[in-house]
Amino acid sequence: MLSKLTLSVDDAVVAGAKSYAHKNKLSLSKVVEIYLNSLTATESDSTHKLPPITKSLLGIAKSKAVPDDYKKSLVDALTERHL
Numbered sequence: 001m002l003s004k005l006t007l008s009v010d011d012a013v014v015a016g017a018k019s020y021a022h023k024n025k026l027s028l029s030k031v032v033e034i035y036l037n038s039l040t041a042t043e044s045d046s047t048h049k050l051p052p053i054t055k056s057l058l059g060i061a062k063s064k065a066v067p068d069d070y071k072k073s074l075v076d077a078l079t080e081r082h083l
Helices: 011-023 028-040 043-048 052-057 070-082
Strands: none
Touching: 011 028
């Protein structure tokens, strides 16, 4: 079911939004709907809407766990490397 919504928005914002909608071949109502939906979407919902190339890159740069004794690990690694 669709509901009507009346908004008061700055003229410059409306002009920019109309331009964006036109360039992306969307109605202004659809742009607002997508935005409002993104505000309430959970993280798992939002990943389903990502472009395939972006989805394929998710998690590619996971960091390794940092050891508790970071300084000692760093000294050991540098000593081993340079001696």
